Amino acid sequence: MKFNKVLALYFSPTGNSRKCAVSTAAKLGRKVEEIDFTKISSVNTEIEFNVNDCVVFAAPVYGGRLYKEFADKIRKLNGNLAKCIVIVTYGNRDYEDALLEFKNLLIERHFIPLSLAAIVGKHTYGDIQVERPDKNDIDKCYILAKEFLNKIESGKFSIPNVKGEFPYKDGGNGGSFYPSTSSKCKKCGLCVIQCPKGAISEKDFSTIDTQKCISCFRCISVCQYDAKIMATKEYREFADMFSAKLKEPKEDDIFV
Ligand SMILES: Cc1cc2nc3c(=O)[nH]c(=O)nc-3n(C[C@H](O)[C@H](O)[C@H](O)COP(=O)(O)O)c2cc1C
Ligand code: SF4
Ligand code: SF4
Structure with a gap:
């Protein structure tokens, strides 16, 4: 199948999710059009998707969920049965219900999520996995793209199960550290x-x-x-404690 368009749509304040979305989309054999939702409060959701589009969605995990305002913007899209790849990036703690939430939201909005992943990225706070997503993580994105193309080729549009539970945990809010x-x-x-x-x-x-x-x-x-x-003593103390706690690297999870 030849895609009408390959789109990378992301919310990505510190760039991890964008990197994963764009790297994955670049493997799909067409020029990538980026749709950047990072300036979330002024995002325009009037986008026409086509059944033959392929969209790579990516966003960070905030408290085990999608950031609420981003989820609200996704709720306004209409996928018109476009096929998609779904990625959450998380800061080496846990992604809990975020990927399941993303998948379910996209299905509700008439997208078909065929390949999904949770990829580790540098945590916003402290010094945790600061080089990630690194080459290994991006290789996982390439596997995601390859498996997605296999599904498209074979016409087997099965939607994978992912980690997470419904009802979802509380989360999806911002933090309370002010630069x-x-x-x-x-x-x-x-x-x-x-x-x-x-x-x-x-x-x-x-x-x-x-x-x-x-x-x-x-x-x-x-x-x-x-x-x-972030210069306060309180933040530094938190960051040191948090960085020590999350020192052991976590694995990426792929669902195809
Ligand atoms: C408010 C807030 C909440 C976060 N919550 C989590 C979390 O629950 N689990 C986790 O592993 N990382 C968490 N992180 C870290 C981000 O998910 C991670 O750094 C992500 O890759 C950032 O993506 P971006 O670079 O695309 O903005 C949080 C970050 C922020 C700012
Ligand atoms: S002011 Fe707050 S919301 Fe704006 S970029 Fe900085 S941390 Fe993010
Ligand atoms: S803090 Fe100052 S130098 Fe840095 S981006 Fe803002 S205006 Fe520019």
């Missing part, structure tokens, strides 16, 4: 533009609206001057 801004700030405004929630003041780039901020740390990862930081 500060050091004197290295060059006032370039990139963090303001890139913040998924529009939480950074356009007038004063060091002011964050804590009602809006979800602690995704995108502002820290995009700042080229290392000026957005």
